[in-house]
Amino acid sequence: MDTAGASDLHLIDTHCHLTFPPLCDDLDGVLARCAADDVEQVVVPAYDPASWAAVAALDDASRVRVRAAYGLHPWAADQPLDLDALAARLADARAVAVGEIGLDGKIERPTLAEQIPVLERQLALAHDLDRPVILHVRGAFSELLDLLDRFTPRLRGVVHAWSRPVDLARRFLDLGLMLGIGGAVTRPRASGVRGTVAAVPLECLVLETDAPSIGLDGVDPAACEPRHVRTVAGAIAGLRGDPLAHVAARTTGNAARLFGI
Numbered sequence: 001m002d003t004a005g006a007s008d009l010h011l012i013d014t015h016c017h018l019t020f021p022p023l024c025d026d027l028d029g030v031l032a033r034c035a036a037d038d039v040e041q042v043v044v045p046a047y048d049p050a051s052w053a054a055v056a057a058l059d060d061a062s063r064v065r066v067r068a069a070y071g072l073h074p075w076a077a078d079q080p081l082d083l084d085a086l087a088a089r090l091a092d093a094r095a096v097a098v099g100e101i102g103l104d105g106k107i108e109r110p111t112l113a114e115q116i117p118v119l120e121r122q123l124a125l126a127h128d129l130d131r132p133v134i135l136h137v138r139g140a141f142s143e144l145l146d147l148l149d150r151f152t153p154r155l156r157g158v159v160h161a162w163s164r165p166v167d168l169a170r171r172f173l174d175l176g177l178m179l180g181i182g183g184a185v186t187r188p189r190a191s192g193v194r195g196t197v198a199a200v201p202l203e204c205l206v207l208e209t210d211a212p213s214i215g216l217d218g219v220d221p222a223a224c225e226p227r228h229v230r231t232v233a234g235a236i237a238g239l240r241g242d243p244l245a246h247v248a249a250r251t252t253g254n255a256a257r258l259f260g261i
């Protein structure tokens, strides 16, 4: 349970796939529960051109603003990327970032060699349009760092679903990127992310759930909803020894600054 009095936290879930089932099957309920747990904004990254339209079609709820990110995910890097179409999506009022994009060295296809030029073109677009990026990375950290190094410091963004040790985290922070902290931080054995969260400045962290892809300690991915960023914030507060309200205010401020929301 939360600390008494820690209501009205104005939380932001910076990474949630509201267009995926089961969330999309009960959007009104999901967003009502968000509002009840002080989650006031949700950033929804698209995945490929087919999902751009689905994300664009999402509506705000009465007390929850739904924001959009558009990009071509590394798992979809074998699909054609029309940069003009992507730029047109990014021009709509709901769009706050290019994402989710990145590199995944743990899948067979598309290969990293196929993924890298697709990411590079999207980083260049984000850089030119001065939009932040939402990054997915597994098993290709040095390749990603090399690419980012060419576009920072102007390029801003977040490495989402951070799970790795603090020394690797610091290499991204040195480039001016932020870390997206999600449900993994609630797991007692997740030493990488827990050590990172305890050691880095709070100014580098934003909250996310990645629902319904990642669960929390005791919460299955399919049951995970954006309202659970409150649990994530609580876990960060516990690890740092900070009050929940402080973690909420700072991480919300970070997300607002990053995405211009």
Ligand SMILES: [Zn+2]
Pocket (backbone or CB within 6 Å): 015, 017, 045, 100, 210, 213
């Ligand atoms: Zn995601």
